[in-house]
Amino acid sequence: MAADAKPTGPDLTQGVPLSDVADGGMLVGHVGDDAVLVARQGKEIFAVAAHCSHYHGPLAEGLLVGDSVRCPWHHACFSLRTGEHLHPPALSPIDCWSVEQRDGKVFVKDKQAAKPLARPMPANPPGRIVIVGGGAAGFAAAEMLRRQDYKGSIVMLSNDDAAPVDRPNLSKDYLAGNAPQEWIPLRGDDYYKDNGIDLRLKANVGAIDPRAKEVSLGDGGKVPYDRLLLATGAEPVRLQLPGADLPHVHTLRSLADSTAIIERAKNAKRAVVIGASFIGLEVAASLRARKIEVHVVAPEKRPMERILGPAMGDLVRSLHEEKGVIFHLEDSPVAIEAKQVKLKSGGSLEADLVVMGVGVRPRLALAEKAGLTIDKGLVVDARLETNAPGIFAAGDIAKWPDPHTGHAIRVEHWVVAEQQGQTAALNMLGRGQAFDAVPFFWSQHYDVPINYVGHAEKWDEIAVEGDIAGKDCLVRYKQGGRTLAAASIYRDVASLQAEVAMERELVSS
Ligand SMILES: Cc1cc2nc3c(=O)[nH]c(=O)nc-3n(C[C@H](O)[C@H](O)[C@H](O)COP(=O)(O)OP(=O)(O)OC[C@H]3O[C@@H](n4cnc5c(N)ncnc54)[C@H](O)[C@@H]3O)c2cc1C
Numbered sequence: 001m002a003a004d005a006k007p008t009g010p011d012l013t014q015g016v017p018l019s020d021v022a023d024g025g026m027l028v029g030h031v032g033d034d035a036v037l038v039a040r041q042g043k044e045i046f047a048v049a050a051h052c053s054h055y056h057g058p059l060a061e062g063l064l065v066g067d068s069v070r071c072p073w074h075h076a077c078f079s080l081r082t083g084e085h086l087h088p089p090a091l092s093p094i095d096c097w098s099v100e101q102r103d104g105k106v107f108v109k110d111k112q113a114a115k116p117l118a119r120p121m122p123a124n125p126p127g128r129i130v131i132v133g134g135g136a137a138g139f140a141a142a143e144m145l146r147r148q149d150y151k152g153s154i155v156m157l158s159n160d161d162a163a164p165v166d167r168p169n170l171s172k173d174y175l176a177g178n179a180p181q182e183w184i185p186l187r188g189d190d191y192y193k194d195n196g197i198d199l200r201l202k203a204n205v206g207a208i209d210p211r212a213k214e215v216s217l218g219d220g221g222k223v224p225y226d227r228l229l230l231a232t233g234a235e236p237v238r239l240q241l242p243g244a245d246l247p248h249v250h251t252l253r254s255l256a257d258s259t260a261i262i263e264r265a266k267n268a269k270r271a272v273v274i275g276a277s278f279i280g281l282e283v284a285a286s287l288r289a290r291k292i293e294v295h296v297v298a299p300e301k302r303p304m305e306r307i308l309g310p311a312m313g314d315l316v317r318s319l320h321e322e323k324g325v326i327f328h329l330e331d332s333p334v335a336i337e338a339k340q341v342k343l344k345s346g347g348s349l350e351a352d353l354v355v356m357g358v359g360v361r362p363r364l365a366l367a368e369k370a371g372l373t374i375d376k377g378l379v380v381d382a383r384l385e386t387n388a389p390g391i392f393a394a395g396d397i398a399k400w401p402d403p404h405t406g407h408a409i410r411v412e413h414w415v416v417a418e419q420q421g422q423t424a425a426l427n428m429l430g431r432g433q434a435f436d437a438v439p440f441f442w443s444q445h446y447d448v449p450i451n452y453v454g455h456a457e458k459w460d461e462i463a464v465e466g467d468i469a470g471k472d473c474l475v476r477y478k479q480g481g482r483t484l485a486a487a488s489i490y491r492d493v494a495s496l497q498a499e500v501a502m503e504r505e506l507v508s509s
């Protein structure tokens with residue numbers, strides 16, 4: 001997260017020539033201490049905060065799409081008219097200012113409180129909404145319900161002991177020691193009280209009764225619902241190896257997991273990371289930031305080749321090697337001991353800290369027990385409703401009919417989970433909205449961000465614009481000439497343009 005810098009550029013209260021703001025263009029100036037973005041679409045001029053409410057991304061380096069602006073860093077989208085946060089990962093609006101055009105100049109006037117567009121509440125909204133899960137999807141659903149001025153009760157049940165957190169940070173800045181713990185909760189405790197969200201932590205839901213419309217808690221308590229959202233996320237896989245349950249062997253999903261790794265790292269000299277996945281490698285980078293020697297053991301030939309292709313895989317490997325990470329690829333662990341990890345190839349690696357980043361399994365047990373349709377994920381329709389009327393699902397567990405690929409897919413992306421939580425919230429209120437967002441995720445390796453839009457499980461062509469090794473590229477994954485997905489490094493506008501193009505391309509499922 002960037003710190004607030006002193007605003008630069010023209011004083012917008014004094015006016016800037018209209019000709020300085022090209023049609024479809026943006027300009028940054030300031031109003032007092034506030035950095036303000038002026039954007040022009042045809043005859044209309046808008047003024048909003050210059051920085052994204054997620055991690056402070058510079059909106060002027062993003063993309064204008066109609067009367068909205070998208071952030072270059074993680075593709076949040078804001079209304080230029082109201083400042084409303086239209087797409088996650090932004091969960092808060094940005095400020096707006098009134099604008100006056102006079103004598104060929106644009107003057108920015110008064111700051112206006114951002115207010116979401118009032119959408120009429122459907123007749124007979126449900127009285128009681130229960131959300132199982134206090135993660136990305138669950139939180140985004142609750143926030144959207146209150147943003148829609150939903151007046152009924154919201155109970156959020158989470159078996160975590162922490163209120164919803166910024167999970168992606170747990171393998172990045174927080175683990176590296178660059179983000180204090182205060183940055184990690186998505187909201188302070190007061191938010192839940194002030195917004196009438198009955199957040200119950202350490203509340204494990206053991207069963208759902210779709211007929212009686214109630215969920216049962218581990219302590220025997222029952223919570224009735226009119227609409228239910230299942231957003232139970234995924235569980236990290238722990239390899240079944242001798243020694244896998246030793247105290248210095250960790251997985252990473254929760255704030256408690258990340259904090260436990262930090263505690264262990266304080267006295268560790270050598271770590272073995274098992275798995276060259278996004279999480280495994282982000283952990284490797286964070287442990288290097290803590291000056292720990294890091295060895296990565298993984299069965300594949302190249303890290304992330306299955307998702308990003310060989311050239312991006314080579315780049316990711318070289319980024320980590322430049323920082324001193326030592327790879328043991330095409331190998332796997334066979335046993336873990338107190339001070340070492342034994343490898344299939346016959347060798348062993350000394351380690352006083354081991355982190356397994358070998359993938360996750362969607363938490364489907366509850367849904368399965370309740371008789372909901374499962375097919376490598378909890379099957380939902382286009383409105384994210386399961387086969388049990390009134391029960392919706394979102395996030396890592398949900399397998400939805402994706403209108404862009406024409407297939408039912410399930411992904412494990414932060415922004416998708418939030419978007420699905422929001423769509424499910426609207427649909428629990430009866431809005432009947434199809435989920436048609438283009439999947440997006442990002443990953444950070446030291447100072448190099450990788451953004452990925454779309455969804456490609458396989459491809460017959462990889463088209464590279466720019467230079468992968470030079471860390472300046474947009475890589476398209478194509479099938480039959482059609483771009484299914486695009487990965488980018490430092491080509492943020494091209495990534496946003498690819499996203500917009502994919503949004504417009506729908507195929508029937
Ligand atoms: C360390 C880490 C880094 C990541 N980085 C990125 C990234 O950079 N970019 C990206 O796109 N994605 C990233 N992801 C993936 C992203 O965080 C997930 O896709 C997202 O959190 C999924 O949201 P969710 O709401 O489905 O599940 P979660 O956020 O996991 O939330 C699930 C919630 O359900 C609760 N729960 C589960 N079972 C029960 C039960 N029976 N009763 C009560 N509560 C229950 C859990 O306690 C939890 O609160 C990362 C994940 C991790 C772990």
Ligand code: FES
Binds near residue numbers: 056
């Ligand atoms: S900083 Fe804008 S979306 Fe993350």
